[in-house]
Amino acid sequence: MFGGHIIFGTLLAGSLCLHLVSADTCPAGAMPGLPGIPGFPGRDGREGVMGEKGDPGIPLKPEEAIKNGEKGVTGFTGMPGKRGLRGDFGTSGPEGPPGQPGEQGNLDASKSHLHSAFSVSRSTRLPPEPSSLIRFTNIITNVNNHFSADESKFVCKIPGTYYFVFHASCKEKSLCVNLMHDDKKLAIFCDHMPKNSQQASSGGLAVDLKENEKVWLMTGYYNGLYAEGKKGDSVFSGFLIHAQ
Template structure:
């Protein structure tokens, strides 16, 4: 029984092998297949090496002449240049309008005689305070108001040589100081008592413009006494400089 089965299986295997060989050696006679789906795009390749610089091309001309490119952006401002040569003077312009009148000037010195003089008085019964300026309030003459009755000062308006004089009539001691800008020029002191007396004194001095002269009392020995007269302070310009 077994030997017969082995013969049958061997015959079947030989037949199968011969059929496979025949399939591999025969040309295909079937229909072509359907094309497959497109593949995904590949990555960019690496940059190639820089090429050699080409030769300069000929200048392009269009419309019969050179054509300019587009206008560029403005550049930065340069340094100031050197000053050029002065041009020729222009012609004089037309006269302008007349200006307003100016302030009055000071008194002239040519052809006009300069004058400065004052004489002022006060009652001797009106005693000034100690160590104070003696203010003479009664004006006899006062050219250009150079003597100020409010302050008791004479202010020099015309520089030059002046003469100042002081006179007092009273019945008691007297001591008065003449000062120039606060500096002592001359003292007038008479310390007799008990009788009527007249005291006077004068001084010549050079004054510059705006210097001031005045009289002051000295301590308690100023101007004291019975009401017996007047005191007078005067000054005038001898010669202008």
């Protein structure tokens, strides 16, 4: 770089000496100066912008296949696609091994838990008072003790549908029996008797009961209820048909 300036300065001085200065001043027949020292190499320019990707090259021979590049980096996992159609059911697998034996159940509890039934009888020849509770003193059957002997009434402990029935012996007097449910008359059964005669009458009814509701029998105005050993019994029965 500096060598070029030196050469240029030498040539410029020679030219001025030839044209501007008189012949007396410049020496006659002067020789040109020596070439200057070469300058330092210049710096590389800035790196250019990368060009667009070119088209694949043509193979030298037609039979040569184009070689694939190396496998790229795995991309990010995309969003889940829509759920496909349900496939066919597979075949059943083999039967598994038998399980462990369970605990032994309480057979008595399972048999009696939802059972309720009773049958009671009356063992006196004296008829009850008119329009009064009919008392049954002889307990024939009383499953789970749902019939109260003290009250002579059935007390519901298992809500559900029950069936109640009575069979009464009558002698020389007419009889009307009322089937009661918590002081409400559900049905009235009457049998009018001729004098010097004896016969049996009966009646029954299905009743829906809630817990602690009561059912019993009550006489009407006619009270010819009778019982005397082998000559006839008066029986009141009830049992659970279906628990709620």
